[in-house]
Amino acid sequence: MFAWHFTEMPYPNLPPLESLSTMRVSLANKHYDPMIGADLYNRYLDEYMIADDLGLNLLCNEHHQTATCLDVAAPLTAAILARQTSKGQICILGNPIANRGDPIRIAEEMAMIDCISRGRLDVGFVRGVPYEIFAANTNPTQTVERLWEGIDLCVKAWQSVEEPFNFEGRFTHRRAVNLWPRPYQTPHPAIWITGSSDLDNIKKAAARGYVFATFLQPHAKVKWMFDGYRSAFRDTGLPGGGGTAYMPLVYTADTEEEAEKGARELTWYLAAKSEPQYRNPPGYVPVEFNVQALKGTFTGRTDAMRQKSLEFLKEEGVMVYGTPDSVAAQIKRLYDLVGGFDHLLMMQQAGSLDHARTVKSMTLFAKEVYPQIRDLARTRPLELADAAE
């Protein structure tokens, strides 16, 4: 089991949340103070460096036009960490390749970071969550196609070493593609994919040996997705060898009371508000889902989680919090409930959880929890005979 530190680099210094209609897309940036932002960026980067010292791996992502995430360019964060840390694996989860629209530029950036870090980079690709559509102005009905075309082009560019090639796809046209640099890792860094419902995508990731990651879902749904992944997995020896990753919110403390207090602060992330038009852009989910939405029976993950109690979220494995032994027990329980997994992605900082308490929780985890779970067996393919392709 690999453990990863993660923060979305939130900007919590906002007016009372009740007074805002949205924290995403259209919250006026007059509410962003660059002086506070400067402190926050440096603080969050410091925490990644502490995580590295503690033996944790480092996970970063990006979002746009939102107070929930100041990291608007994960490759910049990863590049800083590539230079300023020395041990931990660095994963971008992920590059919003459907929204960025320039797969070759992404392939170049990843190759450069991989070289600077001397091969410590894992490269995630994401379709992008619904509200990202607006900042990127990507056609919401085509993001899945854009995602896979972009990945195919990136992977080809990383692996193509003999001569330049041309690409004339549906969304991207490039000529004489010839990466300088190519990645440090040969043929390329491990690839990660995220998902939350589309089983076809999950199986496609598995068949290619990509790591599949999912976030903040009830454990029964995580098991459903991981089972889909495992049923399609082929142990092809591809880079990274595939695997599964799950992200809960995690807070570790000396006492249960302190842990609950910290966990409550982390729920800031789940409470992030947005206006209805940003939650389900037209065509982002298939027609069948939108039929359910018109009936009022499909509301999306965040809405479903928002109103739940801390205890409920703990039971579902969406939140893991407590003393070190309790946290270790909860992770082992989750591991058993979902059929095992390889990467524990921990959102250990969210909202206004301050530096001292974030570091305290990270340190307790690294020193007292990680040793108890590190040796949990990696996911193995369940039914090789049923593998895709």
Add this chain to the structure above:
Amino acid sequence: MPSTANSSTVSIHDVALEVERRGTGRPLLLLASEEQLEREAPFLDALAQQFEVIIPSPPGFGVSERPDWIANADDISYILLDLLDALDLTDVTVVGCSFGGWVAAEMAVKNTSRIARLVLVDAYGIKVRGPFDRDIMDIWTSHPAAVSAATWADAEKGKRDFSSMNDDQLTIVARNIESFARFCWDPYMHNPKLRERLHRIDVPTLLIWGEKDGIVDTAYGQAYANLIPDATFATIAGAGHYPHLEAPDSFLATLHPFIN
């Protein structure tokens, strides 16, 4: 809800199109709005007493297929010109509403050999002013209540009871929403080329605009009219983006002298 009972399927190239034909008389091609609210509307019954009204669902709307290659109103206009050929219609009055008006304009700049006259009702399709100017309200970043208020003079009229619809009907609603976004997301609700092609329209054209349209206002409609050689611009009081639905009597009173 639209009934598909008197619809048939016409295959154009690789697209199976749903086409409804109603009434008898000279042909009138009705290109419905993106919400396809027209089929049950009173103005249509009035038209069907005088015309054979032909109502195709464009690719991706209603139950018409949507091949991946169809990306915008320009692509759709070729399919619908092909439909006029396939049905061998001549002397056609084309009435297009909202998105359907945009498609009608795209058809008319290409080939009017089967088209006698053109009516555009609160149509999208062109960019009038500069890059920082909002010619067309951004319905996808606006709160649904604001969109409704901009669409209807009386927002109550825009309310739809989805709970009374079955899954087939809801599937059509969801497909229409999705296809509209697919074709109109970027460039937003316009074809940058269309403005420079409107001079080619060589049939009499009437533009009818709801005075209270908050999606594309009357200044937009007037600018649209100014780009078409033989065009008349008329407004309908007490109506928003769908004057044919919201003020059918005034709408028909404006339309009749032009189409007769």
